[in-house]
Amino acid sequence: MTYQVAHRSLGDIWSLLGNIDAVHGLYYLIMHGVFGVWDGGLLALRAPSVIATVVAAAGVGAMGRHLRNGRTGVLAGSLYAAIPMVQHFAQEGRSYALVSATVVWACYVFVRCMGRGSARLWVAYAVLVAIAGWLHEFAILVLVAHGATLRVVGATRPVIRSWIVSAAAATVAITPLAVVSVGQSGEQLGWLGGPTLAVWLQFFAISAAGLALGLYVARADAASCFPGTSGLTLPAVALPLLVLPGGLLMTVSLLKPWYVERYVLYSMAGLALLLGCAMDSLVRSMPWCSLRVRFTACGLAAASLAALLPWSLLIRSPESRKDNTVAVAKAVESYAHRGDSVLFMPARRREWLLSAPSVYHKIDDLALDVTPATSGTLHGTELPASVIRARMLNQDKIISLSDPAGQPLDTFPEEVVKRQVLKDHFERCARTKVRGAQISLYVRTGQCD
Incomplete structure (x- = not known):
């Protein structure tokens, strides 16, 4: 789809967006520019998604480092890139990897704003959220996660006030796209059904795993607060990001079927942060002077990579797609x-x-x-x-x-x-x-x- 639309003229793309697929309009324009510079076929089609996934992994790493320490950042960024769903969309010629990269860096700026947030940082936050929303309007659901974080950590009134202004500006910025795309939703999303029982069970399983990881981190390391901002822990940022965007969209889909897991791909950043933080807590609690412990840890790491290998190979094969x-x-x-x-x-x-x-x-x-x-x-x-x-x-x-x-x-x-x-x-x-x-x-x- 992307390949043939991006090769149309700008006038033809504009005509298309007036009828359908306005939600992907910015992405089509970006890809039109990519093919205008380098018409490299499938490689050019997939390269922006690969680059965006690398950028998103770097953003997850930066958040982990900022919220806790460097080792958490390295682990979280690496784990994000290893998540099968993330790897799948790193190869797709669609917008979801770019959306995730933009949302992740908006989250990074958000946690920076929670410390000594200047007006310039809050403007950057609003701009990033708005760009993510123009790449795909459901990216705006990240604001729900950030609102929950503010509530959990008991943010000060000036911080809450600045966030409300920035969130409102980003929402207003994507309102024209939302109005147009809602009018197209009958044809755009008419093929969707409501979330199945299997989808709900998968969501609850991932959410429960995230909650368990957050509780483990809270108990294992009470000193994981962000310096200078009392109560801002990594779980307070990561758990709402993992649970709330997808949960809200699934709940809405009980009335209006709009949920597809790739629409909230960016929530996997929350899972990666929680996993990285939990692994760092585990490493810190181990008596590394023991040779047996070191061998056991290396064995578990190797086993984890081996378990992911079949998934990584599968998603790089035609069998991972609905058609070839x-x-x-x-x-x-x-x-x-x-x-x-x-x-x-x-x-x-x-x-x-x-x-x-x-x-x-x-x-x-x-x-x-x-x-x-x-x-x-x-x-x-x-x-x-x-x-x-x-x-x-x-x-x-x-x-x-x-x-x-x-x-x-x-x-x-x-x-x-x-x-x-x-x-x-x-x-x-x-x-x-x-x-x-x-x-x-x-x-x-x-x-x-």
Whole structure:
């Protein structure tokens, strides 16, 4: 999605954002600039997310050091980069890694403001939160976590007053985006259902683990307060960040399904901080003069890395994605000659080839009426069902790109007619299955030879 949208002109991107995907508008513009400077294909697509993850890990480390000590910072930053979910989105050509990096550094400035917060620091805080919100509006939920931190530590009135002003400024700054994106939410998030029981259980398990880590740190090291600010402990910052943004979004999703875990990816910074702090407390409590203890600690560290290795390898493979667009493009290229007719079933699967222009431009998109760029949509608009039927009946060979067997079938007239004409007038002569897709070659009935 990002690849093909970012390659449109600025006018076409603006037209798209007026119809859908305004929530990703700033990210598309950033990627448009990246491809304008360096059109490096998949490497250029993923490089900003990789860099953003490194920047976020550095921010987590800076927070750990500022709130406790250098070892906590090193451990927390390293653990953030090792979290499977973080690694997954470090490879994605989407905005979530950039959102996380911006939120993490907003959190760092926030804890600095809790000490000797100057007006310049509070302005920087508001700007960072606003930028994060423009990258994805649910980043604004970090304000809920920071409000809880202020309440827990009993912040002074001047600090609370400055935070309210900064939070209000950031909220006002992203209000235009929120207004537009709420109007688009029916089409943008219509595919979402409410959080399942498994999702709730996962959330409660992670929250309980975070609470347990926070209690351990509080008991093991009462001296972990931020110097100069009574009561500002690392758990007081990290635990609300881990729990509240996702918890609030899941609660709202009971009425309006808006929750997807990647929307609050930045909450993993809270988990990394708590883990790093707990490990530092554990290290400090160990009698390191014992050789046995040292070997045991090294063994546990090695076992932890070994346990994460399968996850790290999996998320770097096509099996970690719902589909494999590169494999789809290769399969179509093996079937199609220049000018061959192709059907996307359903139409949104056009995305599989839009990001492979060298393949897409040589085929005849049988049902397409207006291209995505011209129509200001993600996947283009299609011809009426009657026209699609007539065009299909004029073909002797059709290549279809469809979901794997067993997936729900769209009931739109355009999709129904595609399936019906293929069933009544064509037979499938060949099929290639790839991750999340199947590519089929249809010819007129009785002509498979």
